[in-house]
Amino acid sequence: MPTAEEWGIVFLTIRIAALATVLLLPVGVAAGVVLARYRGPGKSVAETVLSLPLVLPPTAVGILLLRALSRQSAVGGWLAVRGIEVVFTWKAVLLATMTMAFPLLVRSARTAFEEVDPRLVGIARTLGCGHLRAFFRVTLPLAWRGVVAGTVLAFSRALGEFGATVMVAGNIPGKTQTLALAIFHDTQTGHEDRAMVLVGVTVALAFAALWTTEWVSRRRARRSVV
Amino acid sequence: MGVPAPGAQVGRVIELALEVPLASFVLRVQATLGSGFTAVMGPSGSGKTSLLEAIAGLRPKARGRIVVGGEVLLDTDRGRRVPPERRHVGYVPQDAGLFPHLTARGNVAFAARAGRERMATAIDMLELRDLFERYPVSLSGGERQRVALARALASEPSVLLLDEPLAALDVGLRERILPYLMRIRDEWRVPVLYVTHNVGEALALAGEALLLREGRVEAVGPPLDLLSSQGVVRAAETGIENLAQGRVVSHDDAGGVTRVELGTDFAVSIPLALGRAIGTVVTLAIRAEDIVVATEPPHALSARNVFEARIAALERTGVDTTLRCAVGPGGRPWLVRLTPAAVAAMGLAEGRVVWLAVKSHSVRLV
Incomplete structure (x- = not known):
């Protein structure tokens, strides 16, 4: 069984992953809709930039984030003036996991929205729905499975993020040490037994997340062919 | 604009002076339809569906003027373009266009402005009670069409736009749904535009036929006259009849x-x-x-x-x-x-x- 300290690591990890997912969800859904429907200049550039974290080594993303947050940069300077510390705090962990998880959510959501027949949205409009109402009553329910799948994927990615996190947040026990970092740390310092306990916890979490997606998509699939 | 046909009820007149750019041509329709029930005919790709979509407000590039029952839905010269949700149009596309995530009941009740009484009448008339809890995926083609019709009727439309509602059905089903359409024509006092390839349907239902060909109006008039005259029937895709x-x-x-x-x-x-x-x-x-x-x-x-x-x-x-x-x-x-x-x-x-x-x-x- 995990010790109190290990439970602390687990909860910190889950808390951050959950917060990252909640914060990403509205932005990711909005970006997914825009990419699915928008046909204009700049589309492929936006797509590429959004997908960069998927193809870059996470440590490279971490360095870029670190640079962006340094006092010399615009963003870092702005934060420093207001006394907001990000680097080597839990906020850095959050930022790193959000950056790495975002493209997964957007890609899933985008595919799901692309599969929604725009004619159905048009019919909803003729039945008295404005843009927003049509989105929440037709588009979103029809794209729901893809959005849920993307959310679970993003959450899982957030749980396991290592490379970018270690660059911007370090590996500070009790402060920025998440499961992935702790497993690495324990292995490096010869505490392989402790690492295995944490591995067990991550496996359980991963199972729970994937089963949830399966369950949700089955439940929806029974009702409709989308 | 123009003078409504004799015997027309003013509330049911549809005035069209429209231009809709399409992929291969510009759809141009100039007509005043006063009979209350108009069959829209013509070969595939002549712009029939696009015409209905433009009236429904689903063609943002449509220009010109659309007036239904005295209500101006579109007048681009005066900068007026009523959005689809305020056009009070009952649109039934060819494939019924039911929302797959909702039951038959959910679909019929979808309209934001669905009146309870209208809904009950539509449901009874189209005999939908037994289908209520089923999802579109488990409905037959004819059942879907009936649900889609009821959904359109329940929304208290000022005009009904039906795109080949019977085309996907076999002969038996056609003959079962036809009476519903006749009841809609006779009991719901709303103008109907009805796209069909079928001369029989046009003759049975419509007081007027509008023939389109490559985006132009080839003829407008009583269906029996139009469909028997030669040049026109070539357009109706049924062979010369x-x-x-x-x-x-x-x-x-x-x-x-x-x-x-x-x-x-x-x-x-x-x-x-x-x-x-x-x-x-x-x-x-x-x-x-x-x-x-x-x-x-x-x-x-x-x-x-x-x-x-x-x-x-x-x-x-x-x-x-x-x-x-x-x-x-x-x-x-x-x-x-x-x-x-x-x-x-x-x-x-x-x-x-x-x-x-x-x-x-x-x-x-x-």
């Missing part, structure tokens, strides 16, 4: 034929149709290529219908020649399609008297 209205006068069980009188001393034999009572008015259709022409009175011929006629005109139509033949006293000329080779070999010319022969089985009831 001769249409005539008559009265059932007798059934001959043993002989297997029903006689339909088209005028004084002028009757046609059709395959026995006991379903049509004696005295009923029916519409007959004969394809122009199913008529055989003889230059002498034919003897010993199996065809039950032989009429003397005079060729009023010949016209080259595509690879064929079409004859206009005056048959019987007055009435509309019959169209006969022959190969130019047959016309030449028989020496057919304007004014020539000929005999037209039609098998009973080539005469269809529409």
Whole structure:
């Protein structure tokens, strides 16, 4: 069984992953809709930039984030003036996991929205729905499975993020040490037994997340062919 | 703009002066439809669906003017473009367009402005109670169409736009849904635009037909007149049809034929149709290529219908020649399609008297 300290690591990890997912969800859904429907200049550039974290080594993303947050940069300077510390705090962990998880959510959501027949949205409009109402009553329910799948994927990615996190947040026990970092740390310092306990916890979490997606998509699939 | 047709109810008039850019041409429609029920016909890709979508407000590039029952839905010259959610249009696309994530009940109740009473009437009329809890995926084509119709009706529409609501259905289902459409026409006082390829449906339902061809209005008028005139029927994709209205006068069980009188001393034999009572008015259709022409009175011929006629005109139509033949006293000329080779070999010319022969089985009831 995990010790109190290990439970602390687990909860910190889950808390951050959950917060990252909640914060990403509205932005990711909005970006997914825009990419699915928008046909204009700049589309492929936006797509590429959004997908960069998927193809870059996470440590490279971490360095870029670190640079962006340094006092010399615009963003870092702005934060420093207001006394907001990000680097080597839990906020850095959050930022790193959000950056790495975002493209997964957007890609899933985008595919799901692309599969929604725009004619159905048009019919909803003729039945008295404005843009927003049509989105929440037709588009979103029809794209729901893809959005849920993307959310679970993003959450899982957030749980396991290592490379970018270690660059911007370090590996500070009790402060920025998440499961992935702790497993690495324990292995490096010869505490392989402790690492295995944490591995067990991550496996359980991963199972729970994937089963949830399966369950949700089955439940929806029974009702409709989308 | 224009003057509504005589007998039109002002509340049901649809005025169109529209331009809708499409992929391969610009759809231009200028018409005033006053009969309350208009059949929109024409070949595939002539712009029928786009016309309905433009009226529904689903074609943002549409320009011009749309007025339904006195309500201006579009007037781009005056910068007026009512969004679809405020047009009060009941639109039923060809594939029914049901929301797959909602039950039949959920679909019918979807309309934000659904009136309880209207909804109940629509549900009863279309006999939907037994389908209520089912999702569209488990409904048959005809059931989906009925649900989609009820959904459109429940939204209290000021105009109904129906895109081939019966096209995907087999003959049996068509005949079951047709009465619903007639009830809608007679009981719901809203104008209807009805896209169809089927001459029978147009004749049964519509007071007026609008024929489109490559984005232009080819003709507007009473369906029987339009669909019997030649150039127009080429557009209706049903082959050239001769249409005539008559009265059932007798059934001959043993002989297997029903006689339909088209005028004084002028009757046609059709395959026995006991379903049509004696005295009923029916519409007959004969394809122009199913008529055989003889230059002498034919003897010993199996065809039950032989009429003397005079060729009023010949016209080259595509690879064929079409004859206009005056048959019987007055009435509309019959169209006969022959190969130019047959016309030449028989020496057919304007004014020539000929005999037209039609098998009973080539005469269809529409």
